[in-house]
Amino acid sequence: MALDPSFAGRVYPPTAPYQVGREKIREFAEAIGDDHLAYRDPDAAKALGHPDVIAPPTFPIVLSMRAADQVVSDPELGLDYSRVVHGEQRFEYSRPVRAGDRLTVVVKVANIRSVAGNDIITTQGEITTEDGEHVVTAYSTLVARGES
């Protein structure tokens, strides 16, 4: 079933602040098997000019995916989550996420379209500090495979 195209451009309320902790970053780095010191040792991160440990480039998905759940699970949209696969992912960084950040996400429906019976939705998550400093924008494209 085609998604409601009027959802394009819809903006959802900011998420509650997410407090980024050193141990969460370490856990994420270990889960992806990345042993870079800047993800676990504050002194190594400082040697690179960062105030605290930084997160790997794909870490913002932890925030953006949760925020995009507002869209994906919106009953008015009618997306069949059991048929959804991750089609594309892109990040544009102003700086890395780092320990001590308190971040909120504002999600917008950037695009909705149907291609060859599949519903395709792109969300854009603006991730900023509570003070409004831009950290990273995450674009996620989800594809709901049509019944074949």
Place this chain on the structure above:
Amino acid sequence: MALSTPRQRLSYDTIEVGTRLPAQSFSIQRENLIRYAGASGDFNPIHWNERVAVSVGLPNVIAHGMVTMAQAARVVTDWVGDPAAVVEYGVRFTKPVAVPDDGFGARVEVSGVVAEKLDGRRVRVDLTACCGDEKVLSAARAVVQLG
């Protein structure tokens, strides 16, 4: 555990279009997917439950696309030294990476090449990620700030 040591940023002046980044090979086993589910909060059962994965038409449990995306990023961040040098990074997930419970799992081979020199002492790196004969990512590109 061997820890890599961060080093200074590469100089834009020494990098040419066509410069190859050191390729890397990554193993993905079921345990990696369980860990990633826990660390990321993505508990979609197609990434850990074979019964569910097969019931929706997948060949087996498949890796989170974000695991492959994270591994491909390693080729860039290990090359450049400071992960903060990555200013833009995007991929398209073209084929799922099936992770059988056979003691071996899957292996993803990642290589990268400098495809373009950009303004502001930045370069675009194009990445290739393959599992067996299949490309699992396409349009995998990072924009990297060099020194």
